[in-house]
Amino acid sequence: MTKRAYNFNAGPSALPYEVLETAQKELLDFQNTGMSIMEMSHRSATFEEVHNGAIERLRKIYSIPENYEVLFLQGGASLQFAMIPMNFLQEGKTASYIQTGSWSEKAVKEAKLFGNIATAASTKENKYRNIPSIQEITWNEDDAYVHLTSNNTIFGTQWKVFPDTGNVPLVADMSSDILSTPVDVSKFGIIYAGAQKNLGPSGVTVVIMRKDLLEKENQNIPTMLKYSTHADNNSLYNTPPTFGIYMLGEVLKWVENKGGLEQVAKNNEEKAALIYNVIDQSNGFYKGHAEKDSRSLMNITFRVTDEELEKKFLAEAKAAGFVGLNGHRSVGGCRASAYNAVPREACQALADFMVKFQQDHQ
Template sequence: MSNRIINFNAGPAVLPLDVLQAAQEELLNFNNTGMSILEISHRSKPYEEVNHEAEANMKELLGLGDEYRVLFLQGGASTQFAMIPLNFLTPGQTADYILTGVWSEKALKEAKLIGQTHIAGSTAEGKYRRTPQQEEIQLSDKPAYVHITSNNTIYGTQWKELPSFGPVPLFADMSSDILCRPFDASKFSLIYAGAQKNLGPSGVTAVIIRKELTENSPKTIPTMLRYDTHASTDSLYNTPPTFAVYLLNLVLRWIKAQGGLTAMEARNVTKAKLIYDAIDSSNGFYRGHADKDSRSLMNVTFRLPNEELEKIFAAESVAAGMSGLKGHRSVGGLRASIYNAMPVAGCQTLSEFMKEFCRKHG
């Protein structure tokens, strides 16, 4: 569509055009109900079918079976920061956190309010330019769980090899890179992801959790903050974000139609390479924040020689039909978020723009 810009925003982020058009086509009459998906009851059979299909599609893409549930909750990943320790950090235990950026720090901060915590690894000293090596990680004695953040939107780093800790439950915030590549999801006891980056619109958080973890939530915490509440009611204990779940399911259908996670990875590698090559070929004009062996496929962060040039770059990119390239307010610089829905052509356009900008100002 000629009137759509190239959307590099970090979240809420670009959605597949096919998904938006499918939603548009049936917005007034969903599944021949005579009502919009925005209007139907979450207790109705048509919505329950959406809910069940979304869970099935997520598990299919991740290669998971009946030993897992997929919950669709509200409150974003930030609520999961608190729900996890409330449910699983019992007195006398320690929760281990590996720090790789702002969001892992926020998760740790919430856990500290609940119980004892331990920093099992951190790359803060190097300004989060990389993810830790497995041998750098030192767990506490008998941790309740280990928590990681798989991709870091602000610093542009991503775990290339996801860690493993044997029988210790591994939890992950995958808000910004879930379904961007194949991985062994069965090594995780719990994965959560705010949808607004790589899964759908804002308003819903997907939680992929082993069934055994949903069976014994403490009865001393609020009902809405217990995983067993939502697992036992198929995420329908309260009124769910129905439209967001509906769109999330359309995105899952779209990923399947593209060829699944293997196809997503190939496409994402191609996109990222276009931009990283523009950085690496600029003779230092562009400086990537992340170390090369920790570079993210989803968020490319970089700086220019000075802030004035960065302002000019941001302004001229908007004039060239691109949006969202200004870096996070906490670190500055520039950032291109290139989630699954970003077309290869969008990254090609940015790469060419970067090369021309370097030629003019370098």
């Protein structure tokens, strides 16, 4: 096996080594076609099998009900920030947004361009250290939808239980924790996610949408920005990101081979615990940003007790082969993103490094 970096990048992030090996092997000649998957027509029978296979695997892994569309779009989650209110925030209606970090703030900024926005809950005053309790969340029964961000990459918080919004569609940006744990899709109106954390390489955005919502879609917007355009054409209205969809399908095969979402979730809990335990047992040398009941399994955010020591920690970690441990530029500190494809060995190596660094600098 090629020597690999300890990749804790927040996104684009680690991909399963086995998937990369498969892609390498098939890169020049996919299924004896004499072409790369990147070279063939998206209308070909060969690619159609890849495309539909990825959709069916995602349906199977998440037990997605038949009354939901599975779409492969482009533009990242950031385009979805605008597409959702553009399509579903009708005139005279209000959409409620739960603010738990920078990405939910960006979603609100886009939504305000199209209609009325209410704050269902916010943890900004607590520096986004926690997820609000279900009791703190308020919305109206005639809201267009309620929006949340399931995992907050910058601040390292994650929803453990989702609100039941009844007849109001619950919309979730799951970009950074999709495929990391089982989810009851039927509780949501829309789930969307950029692929570049757990699903595959950057370039594909997955949207899982209840079909009846399409009946409420705004018809006075450009063709490419209507969800029905993509639903009616199996996400093939225009040329899709073919290589990204192929890779997404291979990642889904990898999840199946790992034992499905239940086993993946167990692995993620064990990996995160290795690092959180070091933080908790450091007597304050390392300080986690998130409150314990809101801690993310995907993005472990922390500070080193002294600013100069923190710089030294990051420099020594980089020299030791750890990649991507710097916190987001907006908040600083340290962040270890332990997505599905980050192996347990990398998390154990980081935990060992943190223990030794503390021993050497106390």
